[in-house]
Amino acid sequence: MKLLLIHADYMEYEAKEPTKYAEDIPDEAKQGRMEETLVAFAAVEKQDEKDVIGSAERAAGEIVDVARKVQTSNIMLYAYAHLSPSLAKPDKALDILKRIENNLKEQDFNVHRSPFGWYKAFKISCKGHPLSELSRSVEVEEKKLTREEVVEKIESEYFVLTPEGEEYKFDPKDIDKLTVLDKYPTLKKFILSEEVKGQPKDEPPSIREMQRLELVDYEEATDSGHFKFYPKGDLMFDLLREWATYVATEKIGAIKIDTPIMYDWSLPDIRGQTASFHERHYTLETEDGKEFVLRFAGDFGLFRTLKNATMSYKQLPFRVYEFSKSFRYEQRGELSGLKRLRAFHMPDIHCFATDLEQGWDEFQFIHRNYSDHADGTGVEWALGFRIVKEFYENNKDKIVEMLKHSKRPALIETLSEAKHYWVVKNEIQAMDSVGGNCQLGTVQLDVDDAERYGITYFDEKGEAKGCIICHSSIGSIERWIYAILEEALKLEKPELPFWLAPTQIRFVPIGDEFVEDCVKLAKELDARTDVDDRGDKVSKKIRDAEREWINMIIVYGQKERDGDTLPVRLRSGEVKGMSLDEIRDIIKEELEGRPFKKLTLPRLLSKRIVFRG
Numbered sequence: 001m002k003l004l005l006i007h008a009d010y011m012e013y014e015a016k017e018p019t020k021y022a023e024d025i026p027d028e029a030k031q032g033r034m035e036e037t038l039v040a041f042a043a044v045e046k047q048d049e050k051d052v053i054g055s056a057e058r059a060a061g062e063i064v065d066v067a068r069k070v071q072t073s074n075i076m077l078y079a080y081a082h083l084s085p086s087l088a089k090p091d092k093a094l095d096i097l098k099r100i101e102n103n104l105k106e107q108d109f110n111v112h113r114s115p116f117g118w119y120k121a122f123k124i125s126c127k128g129h130p131l132s133e134l135s136r137s138v139e140v141e142e143k144k145l146t147r148e149e150v151v152e153k154i155e156s157e158y159f160v161l162t163p164e165g166e167e168y169k170f171d172p173k174d175i176d177k178l179t180v181l182d183k184y185p186t187l188k189k190f191i192l193s194e195e196v197k198g199q200p201k202d203e204p205p206s207i208r209e210m211q212r213l214e215l216v217d218y219e220e221a222t223d224s225g226h227f228k229f230y231p232k233g234d235l236m237f238d239l240l241r242e243w244a245t246y247v248a249t250e251k252i253g254a255i256k257i258d259t260p261i262m263y264d265w266s267l268p269d270i271r272g273q274t275a276s277f278h279e280r281h282y283t284l285e286t287e288d289g290k291e292f293v294l295r296f297a298g299d300f301g302l303f304r305t306l307k308n309a310t311m312s313y314k315q316l317p318f319r320v321y322e323f324s325k326s327f328r329y330e331q332r333g334e335l336s337g338l339k340r341l342r343a344f345h346m347p348d349i350h351c352f353a354t355d356l357e358q359g360w361d362e363f364q365f366i367h368r369n370y371s372d373h374a375d376g377t378g379v380e381w382a383l384g385f386r387i388v389k390e391f392y393e394n395n396k397d398k399i400v401e402m403l404k405h406s407k408r409p410a411l412i413e414t415l416s417e418a419k420h421y422w423v424v425k426n427e428i429q430a431m432d433s434v435g436g437n438c439q440l441g442t443v444q445l446d447v448d449d450a451e452r453y454g455i456t457y458f459d460e461k462g463e464a465k466g467c468i469i470c471h472s473s474i475g476s477i478e479r480w481i482y483a484i485l486e487e488a489l490k491l492e493k494p495e496l497p498f499w500l501a502p503t504q505i506r507f508v509p510i511g512d513e514f515v516e517d518c519v520k521l522a523k524e525l526d527a528r529t530d531v532d533d534r535g536d537k538v539s540k541k542i543r544d545a546e547r548e549w550i551n552m553i554i555v556y557g558q559k560e561r562d563g564d565t566l567p568v569r570l571r572s573g574e575v576k577g578m579s580l581d582e583i584r585d586i587i588k589e590e591l592e593g594r595p596f597k598k599l600t601l602p603r604l605l606s607k608r609i610v611f612r613g
Helices: 046-070 090-106 147-151 172-177 179-183 185-196 206-212 231-251 268-277 299-307 356-377 389-406 449-453 477-488 512-523 538-547 558-562 580-591
Strands: 002-018 031-043 074-079 110-113 118-126 133-137 156-161 167-170 216-218 227-229 262-264 283-285 291-294 318-327 343-353 381-388 410-415 422-431 437-446 456-458 464-466 468-473 505-509 529-531 552-556 566-570 575-578
Touching: 002 046, 002 074, 031 046, 031 110, 046 074, 046 090, 046 133, 074 090, 090 110, 156 185, 156 389, 167 172, 172 185, 179 185, 185 381, 185 410, 185 422, 185 437, 206 216, 206 477, 227 231, 231 318, 231 343, 231 356, 231 477, 268 299, 299 318, 299 343, 299 449, 343 356, 343 477, 356 389, 356 422, 356 437, 356 468, 356 477, 381 389, 389 410, 389 422, 422 477, 437 477, 449 468, 505 512, 505 538, 512 529, 512 552, 512 558, 538 552, 552 558, 566 580, 575 580
Parallel strands: 031 074, 074 110, 381 410, 505 529, 505 552
Antiparallel strands: 002 031, 002 118, 002 133, 156 167, 156 410, 216 227, 262 291, 283 291, 318 343, 343 468, 381 422, 422 437, 437 468, 456 464, 552 566, 566 575
């Protein structure tokens, strides 16, 4: 902020014409005069928006300092944009000027603020002594906490906890002594990647494969960390979204909502919640000068919706599901294919509970469902808990019950005090093909945000009380695709789960005269079945199908036309003779309990375009 301070015999003004940013004022406020006054011409700058309160306080301090030196209790605060070329947005500038006015009044000064956003004529009589003309520049720098600064005072202890309740304390710097990990290779890989060695520097091979398979690709015309999905990738995305929605609404019993993706950046609750993300957010400015933030999760809209809701203790726990497109401005060097990106889709579930005990019950319920979901994808995953030490000591038995359900041990990190808004969070961590990890599902027990957002329920006495919130996400769809691709790449012959494969069965006719038969057979199977009718050799068609990771390949000719069985080539390379009914039985078994969508591309390969050349 720039200040020009004039000690004057008098100052008078008359508001002539309003600008489009003019504040509404009564007619009597269009003129003003003050005698024996310190006139504070003020230009509020863009940098002042970083800390509205701090900027106003510092500016008021500078004005008070000069007013006391010239021994006056009268202050004329006059908005004067001509002192700076870098002005704040009009609404922010007016807000700061009002805060300065109130600050000065609280210090017993007689303050008159001229109307904001008006063209004004003024007269001033400067006293002419050495302190009668002064300028000040108020610099306010926003404090940007690093992750290290947030946690530097928090002490951590690490344990391996088994489903049998055995606890093994360890130091990440001396991991070799933790021999119990020899029994749990997946957990060992997770601990090495997360706490000891860090993420591998090798590029995950799924990046190359997602492009080669024409699933997902980069888009040069957008920001880094945003991806486009080809038809086959979009099919996988839809199937995973549908399954996540089934888990959320059918198994967990959440109701579905949808809220906007951007929010007013000036609102205190929005600003407060983004603080823990340390500037990792997108902001945008509209034509009218308003600044918005793109949500990093579904919390913003949901919490503001629940703030206005009327809830009784009899209605809790209450579960809400939203499939939210979210944005985080991750550092460019941290971006890594579908593992770490800036735009992603989160299937979020929030449970609202009466108290910590009920919230903890919800936590365990959600964990069991997420654990089952992760097992159903076939990916290799490890389990981790971050938990306030006191809460861990009081609830270790419940955590052991969760480990028994998941049939696996967990990394436990206890914290000397709360690091964020939660007292406990768990993480389902997928292990990729190069020894790295990425978080998929998570459940967090929130004891803070209900107060920030004013989310309350009425208890038995009719009194309003704050909720306990159980945040959770099944995991972003993009990361699930990443984890599934990485799991496939651990195999000698990569293969997608049958229910997710874009093409599940491919018929390879050995000549044009068999194409019609293959099309007819393909239509009789309730699976994503296509026909390679291109004019290539059969051997090339089989190689192409294998390079596309097709689950089942059926070469069809005169023998198959005359016979009762079909030669089904599996990914293992084994060829089995099967009847059409036997193939149907396999399809039914593989798709049991899974969502299904029909083939999204033309059935005949000759009709398909090539997206990547």
